[in-house]
Amino acid sequence: MKSLGSIRRDFAPWNDPNAKPYIQFDNVTKKFGDFTAVNNLSLTIFEREFFALLGASGCGKSTLLRMLAGFEEPSAGRILLDGQDLRGIPPYRRPVNMMFQSYALFPHMTVENNIAFGLKQEGMAKPEIEKRVAEMLKLVKLEQFAKRKPHQLSGGQRQRVALARSVAKRPKVLLLDEPLGALDKKLREETQFELMDLQQELGLTFVVVTHDQEEAMTMADRIAIMDKGEVMQVATPAEVYEAPASRFVAHFVGNVNMFEGKVAERSANTTRITGATGAQIVVDNASDTSKGADIIFAIRPEKIKVSSKKPADAVNALEGEVYDVAYLGDMTVYHIKLDDGQIVRASALNAARVTEDPLTWNDRAWVSFRPDAGVVLTR
Amino acid sequence: MNTTWSRFNVTSIVLGFAFLYLPIVLLIVFSFNESKLVTVWGGFSTKWYVSLFHNQGLMDATWVTARVGVISATVATVLGTLAALTLTRYTRFRGRILFSGMVFAPLVMPEVITGLSLLLLFVAIGLDRGFFTVTLAHITLTMCFVAVVVQSRLVSFDRSLEEAAMDLGATPAKTFFQITLPVILPAIVSGWMLAFTLSLDDLVIASFTSGPGATTLPMKIYSQVRLGVTPEINAACTLLIAVVAVGVIIASIANKRREVQRQLDEQAAQRG
Numbered sequence: 133m134k135s136l137g138s139i140r141r142d143f144a145p146w147n148d149p150n151a152k153p154y155i156q157f158d159n160v161t162k163k164f165g166d167f168t169a170v171n172n173l174s175l176t177i178f179e180r181e182f183f184a185l186l187g188a189s190g191c192g193k194s195t196l197l198r199m200l201a202g203f204e205e206p207s208a209g210r211i212l213l214d215g216q217d218l219r220g221i222p223p224y225r226r227p228v229n230m231m232f233q234s235y236a237l238f239p240h241m242t243v244e245n246n247i248a249f250g251l252k253q254e255g256m257a258k259p260e261i262e263k264r265v266a267e268m269l270k271l272v273k274l275e276q277f278a279k280r281k282p283h284q285l286s287g288g289q290r291q292r293v294a295l296a297r298s299v300a301k302r303p304k305v306l307l308l309d310e311p312l313g314a315l316d317k318k319l320r321e322e323t324q325f326e327l328m329d330l331q332q333e334l335g336l337t338f339v340v341v342t343h344d345q346e347e348a349m350t351m352a353d354r355i356a357i358m359d360k361g362e363v364m365q366v367a368t369p370a371e372v373y374e375a376p377a378s379r380f381v382a383h384f385v386g387n388v389n390m391f392e393g394k395v396a397e398r399s400a401n402t403t404r405i406t407g408a409t410g411a412q413i414v415v416d417n418a419s420d421t422s423k424g425a426d427i428i429f430a431i432r433p434e435k436i437k438v439s440s441k442k443p444a445d446a447v448n449a450l451e452g453e454v455y456d457v458a459y460l461g462d463m464t465v466y467h468i469k470l471d472d473g474q475i476v477r478a479s480a481l482n483a484a485r486v487t488e489d490p491l492t493w494n495d496r497a498w499v500s501f502r503p504d505a506g507v508v509l510t511r
Numbered sequence: 512m513n514t515t516w517s518r519f520n521v522t523s524i525v526l527g528f529a530f531l532y533l534p535i536v537l538l539i540v541f542s543f544n545e546s547k548l549v550t551v552w553g554g555f556s557t558k559w560y561v562s563l564f565h566n567q568g569l570m571d572a573t574w575v576t577a578r579v580g581v582i583s584a585t586v587a588t589v590l591g592t593l594a595a596l597t598l599t600r601y602t603r604f605r606g607r608i609l610f611s612g613m614v615f616a617p618l619v620m621p622e623v624i625t626g627l628s629l630l631l632l633f634v635a636i637g638l639d640r641g642f643f644t645v646t647l648a649h650i651t652l653t654m655c656f657v658a659v660v661v662q663s664r665l666v667s668f669d670r671s672l673e674e675a676a677m678d679l680g681a682t683p684a685k686t687f688f689q690i691t692l693p694v695i696l697p698a699i700v701s702g703w704m705l706a707f708t709l710s711l712d713d714l715v716i717a718s719f720t721s722g723p724g725a726t727t728l729p730m731k732i733y734s735q736v737r738l739g740v741t742p743e744i745n746a747a748c749t750l751l752i753a754v755v756a757v758g759v760i761i762a763s764i765a766n767k768r769r770e771v772q773r774q775l776d777e778q779a780a781q782r783g
Contacts, residue, residue, distance in 0.1 A: 223674070223677045223678050224677045224678070224680045229679065232674070236674065238675075238676070238690060249679050249689075250680050253685070254680055283776055284776040284779060
């Protein structure tokens with residue numbers, strides 16, 4: 133069976149037409165004065181999903197999260213949670229909890245009191261609170277820090293307290309605003325997997341806001357890519373990467389080479405594209421393009437093969453010269469300047485320690501790729 | 512850094528401190544003077560302190576001052592904190608600039624004018640001058656100082672703390688009393704202390720707004736001095752200085768301890 137990307141997904145309610153959406157944004161608009169932060173946005177999130185809102189700062193992703201938490205009310209449209217319209221419900225009555233980017237730990241309370249805060253507001257009995265707090269401390273491995281105040285903890289420990297506090301009430305939905313933004317790289321990678329495990333263990337719906345595409349790709353079941361208050365694409369990480377819906381998405385996630393051109397010919401199975409500078413590219417049939425249409429052919433660097441001779445069986449092969457090479461250890465990145473002037477980025481995994489056919493600056497080189505290696509974009 | 516003391520440095524420090532503290536030192540020294548003549552040293556004695564405690568007028572004035580100070584500082588702290596909250600939280604209401612200007616104007620208003628205008632007001636509305644009017648006047652005077660102190664703390668207050676509390680189910684009122692208030696409490700306490708100190712040493716406004724039976728300590732001292740300085744007054748002032756100095760020293764030691772503890776905690780956290 134063929135599949136986009138390298139992971140088979142068994143959890144995919146978004147492909148099931150009978151699945152009931154858990155969180156629903158219906159034509160939601162949010163304006164701050166003249167500025168439109170969120171523009172007529174619709175989105176559905178399913179129960180137990182790990183959903184990521186990905187975008188540059190100011191794209192409206194945090195506003196979306198704050199509307200879900202109840203700190204902002206939509207200017208228009210409605211938000212449904214488990215079938216219930218959230219309009220007018222204040223944050224302290226919503227069955228969602230949020231983990232803040234700054235962690236927002238109460239500085240005058242110990243770790244255990246921070247975690248117990250939400251439970252006390254619920255009026256939970258004292259022995260039960262103690263039990264739940266102990267359980268949460270164990271979950272985030274902070275048992276011996278229960279009596280400390282937040283300023284007596286390291287950054288990673290604070291992050292875990294914030295997490296424990298926000299899941300202590302067993303919310304229906306956990307909102308995470310840049311949950312790993314303040315951690316250093318190594319800790320961030322570890323914590324990504326911890327978060328995923330935690331989500332599985334608790335069976336909660338997670339909505340995470342991030343500007344870090346790697347973080348979103350690692351953790352999320354689906355990603356919504358946002359720009360200027362609108363959703364550009366909602367899809368699994370593999371779809372976002374392998375089948376971006378637009379130029380913006382292709383550019384935003386990962387590296388990409390773009391060839392502008394026109395559809396020259398369509399046959400039963402393949403489409404031939406003439407690049408703006410004359411390059412001829414043959415791709416597997418792209419839907420909804422007709423002959424003569426202006427299109428963009430996008431291809432990821434790792435799907436391009438670089439060689440010193442033209443591969444005999446290549447459908448698509450373009451000639452050029454090595455412009456730049458960078459050896460990164462796990463892979464090597466080539467910048468090839470094609471004879472028509474366009475620079476193509478290609479990366480090759482260094483699967484072996486010894487290279488048979490090494491290239492260097494100013495060598496003649498061929499770039500080649502399969503007909504199914506790239507995508508045709510119409511916008 | 513240069514650790515050697517040049518002659519110039521030493522001279523300027525000695526002169527500077529002499530300028531600041533010589534009058535006070537003189538006052539303290541002469542409060543222990545045996546002689547009744549203020550400027551002639553007649554030997555060491557504490558008799559003026561004893562007679563001070565038998566001077567009913569001075570003791571009454573001290574009691575009035577303490578009560579005015581505590582009541583006015585407390586009311587001013589409540590009002591000043593509310594004003595500071597309004598000014599930092601509601602940044603867009605109509606007339607905000609006018610409001611903040613009016614809150615802070617008493618900071619720079621000459622005391623004579625504040626005192627005179629309050630006097631005119633009290634006379635106009637037929638309020639008998641006395642303990643109540645001095646207290647009211649001191650609330651007016653000190654509220655803006657509290658507002659300034661509390662506002663400077665609120666500006667750096669992380670609003671997401673309040674959002675987190677509400678997110679966890681606390682109503683706005685609970686959020687204020689369980690989160691906001693405890694976090695800004697140190698600023699509120701220093702605002703109160705500032706208000707109390709201002710009320711304690713105010714002479715001008717008290718003179719305008721006080722009436723018979725509500726003479727404050729500064730007023731009493733000033734009126735006695737006009738009849739000639741007695742060593743008793745020196746003793747009273749020395750005690751006043753001692754009270755203020757002890758307060759300042761306790762506050763700074765507590766502050767220093769907190770700072771040191773905090774640094775140790777942070778180092779411990781760094782080590783994990």
